[in-house]
Amino acid sequence: MSLRFARTQVYPAGEGVPAAERLSAMLSLMLGVCMSSLDTAIANTALPTMAHDLATTESMSVWIVSAYQLIMAACLLPLAGLGEIVGHRRVIMSGLVIFTLASLFCGLSSSLEWLVVARVLQGFGAAAVMSVNAAMLRFVYPSNQMGRAAGINALVVGISFASGPTIASLILSLASWHWLFWVNVPTGILAVYLGLRSLPATPRGRASFDYAAGLLCSAFFALLIFTLNEAAHAQGWGRVAGEFVLTLAFLVLLLRRQSGMTAPILAVDLLRLPVFALSALTGVCSFATQALAFVSLPFLFQQVLGYTQIETGFLITPWSVVVALAAPIAGRLSDRYSSGMLGGVGLALLCLGMVSLALLPHQPSVPDILWRMMLCGAGFGFFQSPNIRAIMTSAPVERSGGASGMVGTVRLLGQSCGAAMVAACLHVSSAYGALAALWLGALFAGLASVASFMRLQYR
Structure with missing residues (x-):
C-alpha cells in the first residue's frame, strides 16, 4: 500500500474503515494518545534531576512541565477547528511528526531554554493529536460501536496516566533523563507509519481558517490556566485581578470575532x-x-x-x-x-x-x-x-x-x-x-x- 500523506478515499462518518485496517488505525491513534498523556506528567518525576543537570533552580525547572501544559491548553480548540477545514487526518499526522521530532530535540537539549522551546513544540504536536483524536474515532469505527471506541481511548489514557511515574522511575534507574523523551522517537515513528497506512481521509470544509480567532482562542485559554494558577498561589490580588480582566477581554474579543460563524x-x-x-x-x-x-x-x-x-x-x-x-x-x-x-x-x-x-x-x-x-x-x-x-x-x-x-x-x-x-x-x-x-x-x-x-x- 502506498504511504501517501493524503489518501484518496474519504470515509463518511459512522461507517468506519474496513475491519482489516481498523486495528492498525486504532493502534496509530492510541500510540499518539499514549505518548501525549504520558508526557503530560512524566517529566514531573525527573524535575529535580533535570534542574541539577541543566544548572537551574527547581522553581525555574517547573517551566519544563508548565510550557507543555500551557501550549496544549492554548492550541487544542484552534487545531480542532483546523481539522474540520483541512481534514482530521492531516492534523493528526502533522502532530505525530512534530511530537516525534520535538521529543528528539528535548533529549538533545543542553540548556533549560532549549528544553523549554522543545517542550513547547512537543506540546503543540500533542495538542494536534489530542484535538481531533475523538473526531477520528467517528471515521474509524461504525456509529454503533462508538462507545467501544471511546472505551478503548479511555483505557489507554487511564493506563498511561497510572503508569507515567512508574515508567519515568524505571527509565531514570537505567539511564539519564534524556531517555524520557528519546523513547518517544521509535514509538512516534511506528505511529506515523501505521497512520499513513490506515488512518482514513476525512471530509474537508469549504471555509478558510480564521487565524485571528485562533490566536484569540489560544490567548484566552493560556491566560485562563495561568490566572487560575496565579490565584491559587496567592500572587497578589491586584495582579490576579488584572490577569483575570485581561483573560475576559480576550474572551469578549473572541466571541465578537466569531459572531455569526457557522463553525x-x-x-x-x-x-x-x-x-x-x-x-x-x-x-x-x-x-x-x-x-x-x-x-x-x-x-x-x-x-x-x-x-x-x-x-x-x-x-x-x-x-x-x-x-x-x-x-x-x-x-x-x-x-x-x-x-x-x-x-x-x-x-x-x-x-x-x-x-x-x-x-x-x-x-x-x-x-x-x-x-x-x-x-x-x-x-x-x-x-x-x-x-x-x-x-x-x-x-x-x-x-x-x-x-x-x-x-x-x-x-x-x-x-x-x-x-x-x-x-x-x-x-x-x-x-x-x-x-x-x-x-x-x-x-x-x-x-x-x-x-x-x-x-x-x-x-
Missing part, C-alpha cells in the same frame, strides 16, 4: 445543544474531582498518615487501574444504554468514594484505603467513556472537530481547576488543606452526577 473555534454553537453542554459541564466537574484527589492525596498520605513516597504511589495506583478496567466495559454498555444514566451512576459512586476518603479513620489500614480508591476508580471509569460518546454523538458530523477539541479542553480545564483549588486549600491550611480538597472533590462529583442525570430528559 466557531470556541464551540458556542455546540454549547447551545443541551446534551453537549451538560456533558461538557459533567466533564469539567469530574476531572476537577480527579485532580483534587490526585494532587491532595500525596499530602494526606505522606504528611498526615506517614507513608513514604513509594508507598503513596502504590496506594494511589488502584484508582487508575480500576478506571482502565471499567472504561471499556462502560464504553460497550453506552452503545446500548443511556450515557446520562451510566455517567450519573458512575459519578454518584465517585462522590461516595470521595466522601469515604475524606472520612478515613485516623490510623487506616491499607485495605481501608484501597477499597476507597477502587470505588473512586470504578465510578470515574463508568463515567468517562459514556461521556466521550455523548459529547461526540450529540454534535453534528460536520462539527466533529469542534466536539473533539472540547473533549480535550474539558479535561485540561477540569484538571487545571482541580489542581489550582488544591493549591488554594493548602495555602489556607497546610494541616487541613488536603482534607478540604477531598470534600470539594465530593461536591464537584455530586454536581457532575446531577448534570449527567439531567441528560436523560433529552434522549
Whole structure:
C-alpha cells in the first residue's frame, strides 16, 4: 500500500474503515494518545534531576512541565477547528511528526531554554493529536460501536496516566533523563507509519481558517490556566485581578470575532445543544474531582498518615487501574444504554468514594484505603467513556472537530481547576488543606452526577 500523506478515499462518518485496517488505525491513534498523556506528567518525576543537570533552580525547572501544559491548553480548540477545514487526518499526522521530532530535540537539549522551546513544540504536536483524536474515532469505527471506541481511548489514557511515574522511575534507574523523551522517537515513528497506512481521509470544509480567532482562542485559554494558577498561589490580588480582566477581554474579543460563524473555534454553537453542554459541564466537574484527589492525596498520605513516597504511589495506583478496567466495559454498555444514566451512576459512586476518603479513620489500614480508591476508580471509569460518546454523538458530523477539541479542553480545564483549588486549600491550611480538597472533590462529583442525570430528559 502506498504511504501517501493524503489518501484518496474519504470515509463518511459512522461507517468506519474496513475491519482489516481498523486495528492498525486504532493502534496509530492510541500510540499518539499514549505518548501525549504520558508526557503530560512524566517529566514531573525527573524535575529535580533535570534542574541539577541543566544548572537551574527547581522553581525555574517547573517551566519544563508548565510550557507543555500551557501550549496544549492554548492550541487544542484552534487545531480542532483546523481539522474540520483541512481534514482530521492531516492534523493528526502533522502532530505525530512534530511530537516525534520535538521529543528528539528535548533529549538533545543542553540548556533549560532549549528544553523549554522543545517542550513547547512537543506540546503543540500533542495538542494536534489530542484535538481531533475523538473526531477520528467517528471515521474509524461504525456509529454503533462508538462507545467501544471511546472505551478503548479511555483505557489507554487511564493506563498511561497510572503508569507515567512508574515508567519515568524505571527509565531514570537505567539511564539519564534524556531517555524520557528519546523513547518517544521509535514509538512516534511506528505511529506515523501505521497512520499513513490506515488512518482514513476525512471530509474537508469549504471555509478558510480564521487565524485571528485562533490566536484569540489560544490567548484566552493560556491566560485562563495561568490566572487560575496565579490565584491559587496567592500572587497578589491586584495582579490576579488584572490577569483575570485581561483573560475576559480576550474572551469578549473572541466571541465578537466569531459572531455569526457557522463553525466557531470556541464551540458556542455546540454549547447551545443541551446534551453537549451538560456533558461538557459533567466533564469539567469530574476531572476537577480527579485532580483534587490526585494532587491532595500525596499530602494526606505522606504528611498526615506517614507513608513514604513509594508507598503513596502504590496506594494511589488502584484508582487508575480500576478506571482502565471499567472504561471499556462502560464504553460497550453506552452503545446500548443511556450515557446520562451510566455517567450519573458512575459519578454518584465517585462522590461516595470521595466522601469515604475524606472520612478515613485516623490510623487506616491499607485495605481501608484501597477499597476507597477502587470505588473512586470504578465510578470515574463508568463515567468517562459514556461521556466521550455523548459529547461526540450529540454534535453534528460536520462539527466533529469542534466536539473533539472540547473533549480535550474539558479535561485540561477540569484538571487545571482541580489542581489550582488544591493549591488554594493548602495555602489556607497546610494541616487541613488536603482534607478540604477531598470534600470539594465530593461536591464537584455530586454536581457532575446531577448534570449527567439531567441528560436523560433529552434522549
